[in-house]
Amino acid sequence: MNGYERTLAFLNNRAVDRPPFHPIIMRWAARQAGTPYRDFCLEPEAKCDAMIRCAVDFDLDWVTVMSDPWAEASAFGVEVAYPENDLPVDTGGHLPDAASAARLSPYNPLENMRCRNRLAELEVYRKRIGDRYFTVGWVEGPVAEYVDLRGASEASMDLLMEPENAARAMDVITESALVFIRLQVERGAHCIGIGDAFCSQIGPDLYRQFAFGRQKQLVDGIHAAGALAKLHICGNTSAILPEMIATGADIIDVDHLVPSMSGFAGLLAPHQVFSGKADPVSVIQDGSPEDIRQTVMRDFRDAGGRCIVSAGCEITPDTTPGNMHAFRKAVDAPETQ
């Protein structure tokens, strides 16, 4: 079975040789491949090359277009600097207040370099690996994107002080994301991830008010375009996991800060699985191979076997290749079969 077949079979409750292995790699991938981070973010060939090399060397089942949160923000007008070998930084062009956020206009992904790059990355994957790996495109979720455009503190306070203006901006963000989703699926993405990490910081009431409906719209749009949907919210999402599942996303990411998946596994529809949830720092980076194996087994058991093996969020750049191999090996433990 290849990574694509394994992932699809697992999602469809068909027999698999082992559960799929989908660790989120960005800075780690660039470091393994010796690719300067600026190139990783800005050059589709460089990113795809690094991702494919890691997928081959560490026997991952997926490849993604993830590197940093600034693609859509740059299309909306945020200025971003790309240091040679460091993370991109937003340097200006943010929305100065909630009233200007309410006047946000949709962007055309084809007119922005970062968005065009994402489409190009998916084309590179289609050309180089076809259906051998599960290929995942990406959009920022409504709350995360609003945070990118306004700044985290300002965005947080807007949710309480200027809810109508924030909601109007998020409608435009969602409308634009739907266009971007269709373009990514046309370029060969099997699945689109929705990254809405900040939702773990706003509490269940604001999540329901601002995020749930729009995330569901995105999931429906992804399905209508013919792809699968993944919803990524890291942090402690215990209070919103039932709603995250109710969005209908096929893959629901769960972070290590959620104490256990056991209470939530019963809420999954037959087509849904979790993905998670080892602690990327204390277990995957700093743990022993045995710690990693125990954690993977425990999480898999807690999820009633409906869990793609991954860490709760990004694999840290300092994780050793040895620990990454141990992580992959943990998927073979008899308890996960």
Add this chain to the structure above:
Amino acid sequence: MDTILNKLTRCIEFGKTDKAAAWPPDMKDQDGADELALRALEEGHPPDQILDALIAGMEVVGRKFSENKIFVPQMLMSAKAMKAAMTHLKPAFESGAAKRKGTFVIGTVQGDLHDIGKNIVAMYIEGSGYEVVDLGVDVKPEQFLVEIDKHPGCVVGLSALLTTTMINMKRTVDVIRETHPKQVICVGGAPVSEKFCREISADFYSPDPQGAVAFLNRLAS
């Protein structure tokens, strides 16, 4: 009895900054921390007493935050209310009419842009009676040195949210200790731990703002 100071405490608890603020809806058109702090001073309440009212509000906010009853947006609104009240108290502190418990120099370490946790800690510490010098994000070790020289006896607080910038936390501690071997340094942020704090020879680790305040209070007493 609903005294002006009780009202002020409630404004901090619920994040009511000023009369015009739309949040929280059930305190619409009521005076906020801004107006109440000013009026309390005008009515002759000593600044220390007003500060105590603010601290009482912050304590409730901190407790609710740790119990997941409120979240980042509500916490930031309380911080804003606190700031509004503190603007009126500042002159009294600056003139020496009221005393601060000490100075806390805080920043997110070099390479790291996450500032919400750091802001919350800063606000909590300011609200507990300390002068806070907030150096912002992506702070180079040398910037801390400048502030340490300006504020002898201060405590330094370092925040980091990325495993890759934790190394800069260590570098910052090393650089500070080269010239100020006795400088007290407190560290925090999601990936930071007690063990890491010991490894880099910082003095104190706190997982939350309350712990940092308790540490400062122990030092000040």
